[in-house]
Amino acid sequence: MRFLLCLSKLPLGVLYAVTWAVYVVLYYGVRFRRPLAMDNLRRVFPDRSEAERAAISQASYRHAGELLAEVIKGADLSAAELQARVHFENPEVLDACLADGRPALLLASHHCNWEWLLAACCVRLGGGVGAVYKPIRSMAADRFLHYARSRFGGHPIPAADFFVEAMRRRKTTKVFAMVADQTPKHNEPKYWTRFLNQDTAFFLGPEKIAGLLKAPVVYVAMRRVARGRYVARFELLTESPLPKDGSMLLERYAQAAERSVLESPADWLWMYRKWKYPRPAYD
Numbered sequence: 001m002r003f004l005l006c007l008s009k010l011p012l013g014v015l016y017a018v019t020w021a022v023y024v025v026l027y028y029g030v031r032f033r034r035p036l037a038m039d040n041l042r043r044v045f046p047d048r049s050e051a052e053r054a055a056i057s058q059a060s061y062r063h064a065g066e067l068l069a070e071v072i073k074g075a076d077l078s079a080a081e082l083q084a085r086v087h088f089e090n091p092e093v094l095d096a097c098l099a100d101g102r103p104a105l106l107l108a109s110h111h112c113n114w115e116w117l118l119a120a121c122c123v124r125l126g127g128g129v130g131a132v133y134k135p136i137r138s139m140a141a142d143r144f145l146h147y148a149r150s151r152f153g154g155h156p157i158p159a160a161d162f163f164v165e166a167m168r169r170r171k172t173t174k175v176f177a178m179v180a181d182q183t184p185k186h187n188e189p190k191y192w193t194r195f196l197n198q199d200t201a202f203f204l205g206p207e208k209i210a211g212l213l214k215a216p217v218v219y220v221a222m223r224r225v226a227r228g229r230y231v232a233r234f235e236l237l238t239e240s241p242l243p244k245d246g247s248m249l250l251e252r253y254a255q256a257a258e259r260s261v262l263e264s265p266a267d268w269l270w271m272y273r274k275w276k277y278p279r280p281a282y283d
Helices: 002-008 012-029 034-044 050-073 079-085 092-098 114-125 139-150 159-168 205-213 243-263
Strands: 086-088 104-108 129-133 154-158 175-179 191-195 198-202 217-226 229-238
Touching (some): 002 050, 002 139, 012 050, 034 050, 050 114, 079 086, 086 114, 092 104, 092 217, 104 114, 104 205, 114 154, 114 217, 114 229, 139 154, 154 159, 159 205, 191 243, 205 243, 217 243, 229 243
Parallel strands (some): 086 229, 104 175, 104 217, 129 154
Antiparallel strands (some): 191 198, 217 229
């Protein structure tokens, strides 16, 4: 962790140069998951040429390298720098959801820079953001990310504890946040729908949490406007869902996340193994 904290003190331009070298090695040298990325792109964009898909893949790897630099720098950015780099286009949507004192549930996807998005939300709200996360194997990296996510009043919550912590903190937390496009394990309950031209499984967690908290649910779409600069837009998915409305909520989330990817496919992680198993016939 100490090494990563030292790296975070470097100027962002220097970090971009370092991660550019990492990108070159992974993409051109060891060809890290390039067949997987191209297979994903062929399935999602069957009508595009192989050259077009290859260009998206290459840009996606390059952006992933820049994301790595930005995540490291996120442990050092000031609140003012963060606000200059992440602009909220329509904050009044979230403000209206929080007006009656209830917490809101924010859903994002692995598109653009979700780490800076979380930090920028913490800065704007003055803290009080509980964000679900999955601990990673590297203890040093996990501690580093926990530190970065906590800097502006964020409260990282392990996924295994999220339901209990959400109920415990519902009166003190303004927003609960989830990156909800991850894939459930094969034996876990899931919701199936069409996403990016594929039968895709989604976690049931968002509809369960929204139902328990009687919380409005907001999707946050990000777009890259320049290197290291983003615009975020809030989209209300539902005012106050009940558990029985979960399929509606997850369907709206899948459609919103799909729009983000189709608007800027190079900002999604195509090397990510999203479609791990087929949809069972009985589903």
